[in-house]
Amino acid sequence: MLTISSAPQGNSLVIALAGRIDAANAKNLEQYCLEQIDGGAIRLIFDFTAVNYISSAALRVFLVIAKRLNSLQGSVKLCALNTLLRDVFDISGFAKLFVITATVQEAL
Numbered sequence: 216m217l218t219i220s221s222a223p224q225g226n227s228l229v230i231a232l233a234g235r236i237d238a239a240n241a242k243n244l245e246q247y248c249l250e251q252i253d254g255g256a257i258r259l260i261f262d263f264t265a266v267n268y269i270s271s272a273a274l275r276v277f278l279v280i281a282k283r284l285n286s287l288q289g290s291v292k293l294c295a296l297n298t299l300l301r302d303v304f305d306i307s308g309f310a311k312l313f314v315i316t317a318t319v320q321e322a323l
Contacts, residue, residue, distance in 0.1 A: 217237075230261050235266070245279060259284065259292070274304075
């Protein structure tokens with residue numbers, strides 16, 4: 216199960232994720248994020264503090280979001296990835312595509 220919540224901070228929207236991001240809920244995450252972008256949010260910070268699993272389907276979602284925001288001169292930052300999540304991003308090569316920080320404050 217995945218829980219998604221968001222709150223504006225400065226000129227960014229911080230999206231806090233909790234639980235598993237897998238094939239069963241990746242589409243919901245994508246739809247949620249695209250709705251936020253369509254609503255004007257072009258600087259997204261994803262807080263992974265409470266995420267314990269991420270699948271390849273979820274990685275694709277972050278790629279879609281990054282491409283959409285790049286076309287709008289926006290940005291995506293990822294923060295608070297645990298060791299397992301960081302390994303997934305490193306091994307897949309996705310760590311090179313995103314700014315990854317230790318904390319939300321650092322991302323801001």
